Amino acid sequence: MKSIRSQLHDIAGVGALHLSGDLHSRIINEEDAETKEFAVLLGEINNIRAINPEIKYAYTLRRNENGDVVFVVDSDPDTNERAAIGYKMSEITPAIEEAFSTKRSIMVETEYYTDEWGTFISGYAPFYTKDGRFEGLLGIDITADTVKKHQIKNMLIISAVSFLVAFFSVLLSLYVSGKITRPVAEVTADMTEIQKFNLEHTASIYSRIFEINEMARALENMKKSLRSFKKYVPSELVADLIRLNKEAVLEAEKKEITVFFSDIAGFTSISEKIPPELLSRTLGDYLSFITKTILRQQGTVDKFIGDAVMALWGAPHKLSGHELYACRAALECRAGLEKFNLILAEKKIPAFLTRIGINIGEAIVGNMGYEERLSYTAIGDNVNLASRLEGLNKFYHTDIIISGAVYEKVCKSVLAKFIDIAAVKGKNHGIRIYELVSMLDQADSRQQQRICRYNEAMELYLNRKWQDAMSIFNELKNGDDFLCSMMTERCRNFIKNPPPDGWVGVIHLREK
Numbered sequence: 001m002k003s004i005r006s007q008l009h010d011i012a013g014v015g016a017l018h019l020s021g022d023l024h025s026r027i028i029n030e031e032d033a034e035t036k037e038f039a040v041l042l043g044e045i046n047n048i049r050a051i052n053p054e055i056k057y058a059y060t061l062r063r064n065e066n067g068d069v070v071f072v073v074d075s076d077p078d079t080n081e082r083a084a085i086g087y088k089m090s091e092i093t094p095a096i097e098e099a100f101s102t103k104r105s106i107m108v109e110t111e112y113y114t115d116e117w118g119t120f121i122s123g124y125a126p127f128y129t130k131d132g133r134f135e136g137l138l139g140i141d142i143t144a145d146t147v148k149k150h151q152i153k154n155m156l157i158i159s160a161v162s163f164l165v166a167f168f169s170v171l172l173s174l175y176v177s178g179k180i181t182r183p184v185a186e187v188t189a190d191m192t193e194i195q196k197f198n199l200e201h202t203a204s205i206y207s208r209i210f211e212i213n214e215m216a217r218a219l220e221n222m223k224k225s226l227r228s229f230k231k232y233v234p235s236e237l238v239a240d241l242i243r244l245n246k247e248a249v250l251e252a253e254k255k256e257i258t259v260f261f262s263d264i265a266g267f268t269s270i271s272e273k274i275p276p277e278l279l280s281r282t283l284g285d286y287l288s289f290i291t292k293t294i295l296r297q298q299g300t301v302d303k304f305i306g307d308a309v310m311a312l313w314g315a316p317h318k319l320s321g322h323e324l325y326a327c328r329a330a331l332e333c334r335a336g337l338e339k340f341n342l343i344l345a346e347k348k349i350p351a352f353l354t355r356i357g358i359n360i361g362e363a364i365v366g367n368m369g370y371e372e373r374l375s376y377t378a379i380g381d382n383v384n385l386a387s388r389l390e391g392l393n394k395f396y397h398t399d400i401i402i403s404g405a406v407y408e409k410v411c412k413s414v415l416a417k418f419i420d421i422a423a424v425k426g427k428n429h430g431i432r433i434y435e436l437v438s439m440l441d442q443a444d445s446r447q448q449q450r451i452c453r454y455n456e457a458m459e460l461y462l463n464r465k466w467q468d469a470m471s472i473f474n475e476l477k478n479g480d481d482f483l484c485s486m487m488t489e490r491c492r493n494f495i496k497n498p499p500p501d502g503w504v505g506v507i508h509l510r511e512k
Contacts, residue, residue, distance in 0.1 A: 252366025357389030404432030
């Protein structure tokens with residue numbers, strides 16, 4: 001085997017030197033099989049095959065624009081069996097992958113490779129255009145049968161009798177040991193996948209040994225239980241417990257996290273208009289869409305509270321820039337909801353209008369509850385504030401509100417409208433709140449200019465320049481623009497009845 005691998009290395013390397021990369025680069029489609037370039041390359045590859053009669057196949061490969069490895073020139077003498085130009089290779093071996101990655105090394109398979117044409121040991125060498133650009137690989141296949149013939153010949157030279165004894169001994173030992181080791185190995189592999197929390201992995205394990213079959217059934221039952229378990233708690237937690245060989249206990253720690261709350265506006269009235277079964281399915285589809293969006297942006301869904309969703313970023317695992325991931329998730333929810341509501345309209349179901357609040361800050365995060373029943377969650381003022389921000393959307397006629405703490409961290413990446421300094425229920429001090437409009441790179445210049453002007457007017461408003469602020473709000477007012485109308489009315493009132501000198505613009509809200 002070592003000798004043949006060395007021989008393959010040399011044949012492929014020398015053969016690749018004779019191939020014209022420039023001609024090869026002109027062969028793109030199946031129609032090019034009739035071109036002069038294809039005929040020249042086919043002749044060159046046939047010359048390579050003629051070097052050693054033990055070569056079964058010789059061909060060239062390249063990667064197409066989709067990253068697939070495809071055949072280009074196949075020199076199979078049987079034209080009916082030739083791979084067409086652009087025919088996709090069914091499986092990419094490690095040697096092919098490495099040869100394409102390095103583009104400078106001759107690679108030979110270390111093991112047999114089986115495909116639709118048989119079982120081979122193969123070598124691959126790169127070839128280039130005249131300007132040195134990598135064009136493709138020359139592949140040389142020697143069949144497993146050829147390799148085995150050499151092996152048998154060498155072993156017979158050593159000792160025919162020893163070969164026969166060894167051959168039958170190996171067959172017998174493989175048969176006997178296979179009855180035990182194969183299913184045990186499959187069970188071990190299945191257990192390894194469970195440890196990685198890959199619960200979708202399926203293993204076909206059968207043995208005549210009763211204990212192995214019982215072990216396989218127990219593993220399958222365990223996977224079903226874990227699949228059910230992870231539907232109730234964040235799957236990252238279950239995976240950590242399995243990986244670290246830990247049992248969940250009461251524990252919590254202080255962390256800076258981003259908290260996301262969403263709720264459906266007027267869901268109670270919607271639920272009264274459609275049958276319970278349809279409501280349950282529709283809500284399930286909605287929560288699935290929200291959850292997948294959050295998970296896609298690396299968030300952790302903490303809990304569902306009816307139609308409301310609470311999610312975390314930065315826990316249980318650290319995540320750099322988690323506040324921006326939360327903002328992206330909120331904007332994706334808004335965009336996806338438009339398509340979701342089109343489906344609801346076809347079913348004559350009222351549209352779901354989702355309101356979202358996002359805040360960042362320190363919170364107590366961990367396993368809460370008691371020893372027999374735990375829930376992984378976050379508690380604290382910053383968590384409550386995120387929930388209050390979600391509720392403020394109703395007052396300001398918005399759909400996504402983020403706190404000033406979030407805006408400070410994401411202001412270079414998002415477009416947001418400064419809408420007020422609000423003291424939510426239960427708080428004496430106000431915070432800046434912003435309506436999240438879009439990602440900055442997705443907003444056109446006109447939209448950016450309008451938001452900039454609005455924020456400018458808000459700063460004039462806070463600096464008691466109400467006449468100037470009112471002029472901008474009136475300028476920006478477009479039809480039923482609630483925020484501009486609200487701020488215009490405030491400015492008009494303050495012009496007539498100025499607030500005391502200590503006024504800082506805080507609005508105290510008494511409703512959740």
